Amino acid sequence: MTRFYDHLIAAALVAIAALVLLAQSASAQGTDCSATKACPDVTNCCSQYGYCGKSSAYCGAGCQNGPCTGGTTPAPPAGGSGWSSFLTKAVFEGYFPNRVPFYTYEAFQTAAKSYPTFGTSGTLEIQKRELAAFLGNVKQESGGLQYVEEINKSNVYCDTSIPSFAQYPCAPGKKYYGRGALQLSWNYNYGACGAALKKDLLANPDQVAQDSATAYQTALWFWMTRGPHDAILKNSFSGTIRAINGGLECNQPAGSVGNNQMKNRVTYYKSLCQTLGVSPGTDLEC
Ligand SMILES: *[C@@H]1O[C@H](CO)[C@@H](O)[C@H](O)[C@H]1NC(C)=O
Numbered sequence: 001m002t003r004f005y006d007h008l009i010a011a012a013l014v015a016i017a018a019l020v021l022l023a024q025s026a027s028a029q030g031t032d033c034s035a036t037k038a039c040p041d042v043t044n045c046c047s048q049y050g051y052c053g054k055s056s057a058y059c060g061a062g063c064q065n066g067p068c069t070g071g072t073t074p075a076p077p078a079g080g081s082g083w084s085s086f087l088t089k090a091v092f093e094g095y096f097p098n099r100v101p102f103y104t105y106e107a108f109q110t111a112a113k114s115y116p117t118f119g120t121s122g123t124l125e126i127q128k129r130e131l132a133a134f135l136g137n138v139k140q141e142s143g144g145l146q147y148v149e150e151i152n153k154s155n156v157y158c159d160t161s162i163p164s165f166a167q168y169p170c171a172p173g174k175k176y177y178g179r180g181a182l183q184l185s186w187n188y189n190y191g192a193c194g195a196a197l198k199k200d201l202l203a204n205p206d207q208v209a210q211d212s213a214t215a216y217q218t219a220l221w222f223w224m225t226r227g228p229h230d231a232i233l234k235n236s237f238s239g240t241i242r243a244i245n246g247g248l249e250c251n252q253p254a255g256s257v258g259n260n261q262m263k264n265r266v267t268y269y270k271s272l273c274q275t276l277g278v279s280p281g282t283d284l285e286c
Helices: 002-028 089-095 105-112 124-141 187-197 212-225 228-233 237-249 257-276
Strands: none
Touching: 089 105, 089 124, 089 257, 105 212, 124 212, 124 228, 124 237, 124 257, 187 212, 212 228, 228 237, 237 257
């Protein structure tokens, strides 16, 4: 009997000790914070393991709560339209109330498959700024996605005066006026963009105005390869304007056409930043 009770007590003690250990390890495993429980000091980040702190180990990848700097973004779906999680169809429709049916949200998503780092690079803040900057410039260039082609079609936009332009000779009778979401213009842009997209846009520039995804793809080609993407990764919205139409719009006298266009772009950009809940940064006008 005694021996039996001794064993029972010993077993109970072992069980209690095990429970205490379990309880200790459970409490050590992240009672600081969680996705739904902020850190007591709100300037701290909640790390992926549930601890509060300020360094990149807490605020970087996997950060669950607080002023996270990155890593809270869900992994982009295949095809590079991870930005669809914040630039939703509803946001897009609200931002372009006068959009013509040609320019669909879905065609924009399709076009982005060709540029998987567009809007998915850097922190979530930079990703949102990139969408706001791209669509802000699109709003200016296309009149809020109303224009598929430039209104004034009298210019040919053919320039072969330097070798890098002359490698894209103009086809007889074709004009390279603005087409698509960023109004791709000039033979040398149609030529280089067509080479990238594997479409002969020099021979048939109208393809840009006939296919919605191509109309966005040409805009994304310019954005990703001609400076705006790099500018926005450096938090420079002014750099996107400089790359797109700097010669006519930057450093122009107040009240001039160019100066007004530049200011429009900044206004459009800031408005979408506000909708997306991100600050526009400070490098805006040029
Ligand atoms: C169209 O462009 C041409 C060439 O730049 C210009 O001469 C003409 O005035 C423009 N037309 C309109 C209506 O703006």
